[in-house]
Amino acid sequence: MQRHIYACQDGCPVQSTLQIISGKWKAVILYHLLKNDTCRFGELQRKIEDCSSRMLALQLNELEKDNVVKKNVYSVMPPKTDYTLTEFGKSLAPVVEAMEKWGDHYNQTIVKEGHANAEDCRALGYES
Amino acid sequence: MQRHIYACQDGCPVQSTLQIISGKWKAVILYHLLKNDTCRFGELQRKIEDCSSRMLALQLNELEKDNVVKKNVYSVMPPKTDYTLTEFGKSLAPVVEAMEKWGDHYNQTIVKEGHANAEDCRALGYES
């Protein structure tokens, strides 16, 4: 069952992108699948510790409906499932990598170097 | 009052980024402010037609608290306000531009067909 994706004809390309990757954990899931190629369910759960198994399943289901990830189910006991990005999913790499780079820079600037300016500190929730 | 932003030291840089730009309209607001440098409230409202004035104000307030946008209020009647990106906000440009670029391709080749598949990806010029 396909999620309904609406066009933003007159509109904003950013909104179109958001239709696919907005969701509390979607970009994070994409990030890990880009780094690891293939991940099992429990593996993702361990990598994204704040995400409950219920939420992880919900987000993965939507990503699957949107053809961003491919779910591979092995009929064994105990169950085994893994997830990979589709080619369509991989096309989102530049977006996720931009987010990664930005987050990395600010985590490092604030946490390690400690010389971020006051504005940045406040923005990331630190005292300056 | 500062929004509470938590550090993701051990964690995922993507999550750090999401703390700032996740929100129904934030990336879209950033997109327009990157394109236009300065926007008045009503101007943003017209550009983002699906966003109510209430939601626009809420999102702008959070962006201001996070030091992403600067709000300039002119004490005149009728009221006049405009918004610009801070330097910190401008640093998010690569993220927003990646979203813009992806959404542009997506709008042109996929949304028209109502779904995404591998053929669409190749049509987008992505390797498959």
Add this chain to the structure above:
DNA sequence: CGGGATCCTAACCGATACTG
């Protein structure tokens, strides 16, 4: 192990009304 089904609460968010 990899989830789905239920229940329940908090939050989100739209509609409407109001104001300097």
Add this chain to the structure above:
DNA sequence: CAGTATCGGTTAGGATCCCG
């Protein structure tokens, strides 16, 4: 024009239990 205040429906999402 640029918002805020209030109300109420809808959704998000945690907790728990379950099953193959």
